[in-house]
Amino acid sequence: MADLALAGGKPLRSTSYPSWPQAGPEELTALERVLRSGNWSSSYGSEVRTFEESFAKYQHARQGICVNSGEAALILAFKALQIPPGSEVIIPAYTFVASATAVVQVGAIPVFVDVDPDTYCISPRALEEAIRPQTAAIMPVHFAGLPADMAPIMELAQHHGLKVLEDAAQAWGARYGDRAVGAIGDAGGFSFQASKNLTAGEGGIIVTDDAEVATTCRSLADCGRAVTAQRYSHALLGGNHRMTEFQGAILRAQLDRYPGQLELRTRNAAVLTAELKGLPGVVPLELPVDRKHSWHLFVMRVDPREFGGVSKSTLVKALVAEGIPAAVGYSSPPYQQPVFKDGGVAESRHMACPVAEQACQTEAIWVRHPALLGSEEDSLDVARALAKLQAYNHELSTLDQTSTSES
Template identity: 80%
Template sequence: MANLALAGGTPLRDTLYPSWPQGGPEELAALERVLQSGNWSSSYGSEVRTFEESFAAYQDARQGICENSGEAALILAFKALGVSPGAEVIVPAYTFVASATAVVQMGAVPVFVDVDADTYCIAPDVVAAAIGPQTEAIMPVHFAGLPADMDPIMALAQRHGLAVLEDAAQAWGSRYRDRAVGAIGDAGGFSFQASKNLTAGEGGIIVTDDAEVAATCRSLADCGRAATAQRYSHALLGGNHRMTEFQGAILRAQLDRYPGQLELRTLNAAFLTEELRGLPGVEPLALPAGHSHSWHLFVMRVSLREFGDISKSTLVKALVAEGIPAAVGYSEAPYQQPVFEDASIVPSRHEACPIAERACESEAVWVRHPALLGSEEDARDVARAFAKVQAHYHEISTFE
């Protein structure tokens, strides 16, 4: 009789984790409010504006400017920071492709550097080594919601006169020391795409403390409009990246609920971390003391040797079969993706990135945030599933 669900045994869980995204009467009322108002565009209504103010305050930033995606937020923020066409921007090699394609789409060249082995966030010493005469900006990514080490990055940026744009697409409410992320650097971009902890299906926001950068971002997101009463006066080469009022209204409802959900995820992440202690070959990413995490993903560094050297994808399939929302995550570093294959078409450059490549290939296993939105027992099931697969990997080692 098999034990593992992947080999025909009984799954560890027979109930589902909470579904995502979540919407309730508050979102319905918000949608109806916009529907009835007739102001469906943020050019006329006040939902997006109100959300911008609340979210900027939540992230300890002076200004917030919504866009129709997180990627648009990053592209427009780069433009507003004045990064020149052809300049180099230092980007971590373990991130979603949009961090890098945003750099290319604003006309600059991503330079991929390796990440820290314990956090998978950009490694400041490697950034220092990669700075050259063409470098104009650094893009730390708060991967999974875990804050990148901003103090040394800001010190480097200051020393070399570089801009810092935080890719905070996964980091709503994450804090680095005593400050929320996003506007620690010159600006930051967040995503509200459907899988995200704060979502309107799609959407993004730039936060910044710099009023001039904010005004430029607002214009770039609104067809380059000049800040005059004349609607058809266009000062900059912008586009239509506006968020709708429906999205703004949903986000207001989501943000009201967010602090409670963040607290629950944080508690459950702590239970799960405790439960994983002592399980050989499974180690959560390190959250340095004094920082806080949004827990978009609960990410573990796994040693496949402790699982009979099955592949990462078989391990993840076995966890999924037990009822855990596990994922292999990024399967290649951005520069290994076909889009970056030919630097004469899509320009990029990379340093040696053995840690990022290992994370993609064999080490990083993700569990998605809904696993942290149930009970303490639900969270602990993640550790139990790993232990179960570890005890019985011989049942599936022949599946490869």
């Protein structure tokens, strides 16, 4: 009789975690309000504007400009920050490809540097080594919702005269010290894509304290319109990156619910982190005491030797079979993706990034945020499932060999 669910045994969990995305009567009311108003575009209604103001305030920023994706937020912010074509932008090697393609879309060259082994956020030391005369900007990524170490990053940026654009795609409500992320640097971009903790299916927002950057972003997102002028006056080379009023209305409802959900995720993540201390070979990413995480992902560094030496993919398949929403995460740093590899479609440069490569290949396991949205007991099941895999690692090794020989 098999013990592990992947081998046909009984799964640890018999019930699902809360589903995502979540919507209540508030979203229905909001959608109906827009539907009946006839103002479906943010050019005419006030839903998006109202959300922009609330979200900017939540992130301690003076201005917020909604757009149609997180990637568009980064691209338009880079344009507004006037990153010169051919210049270099330093970004971490452990991130979603959109961080890098946003750089390419403005004609600049992404330079990948390694991440800190404890947080998987950009290593300030690696960043400093990559700065050269061609460098125009730094883009820290608040990976999983864990804020990058902004103090040394801002110091380096000031010393070398570089712009800082925060990729805060996963970091709604995250804080560095007592400052919310996003507008610590010159600007920041957030995503509202469907998997995100704050979502309208798709969408994004730029936040900034710089009035000129905000005005430029607003114009670029609206076909280059001169904001105060006549409707058919186009001063900048913009496009249509506008968010719809339906999205704005949903986001208003989601934001009302968000602080409570964030506190729940924070409590459950703390309980799970404490529980994992007793499990050999599993170390959650470190959360420095001065930072508030948004818990888009609960990320663990796993030592396969404590799991019978199996591959990360077998480990994740076994966790999923036990009922845990686990994922292998990024399969490689962006510079190893065909779009960038060996000159690829787009030019890039990278420093040695052993930490990011190890995270992708063997070490990093993600647990998606709905696992933190139930009870404490629900969250503790993540640790229980890992302990179960360790207890039956003999069976796990057999499964690994089967899946290797099959692939």
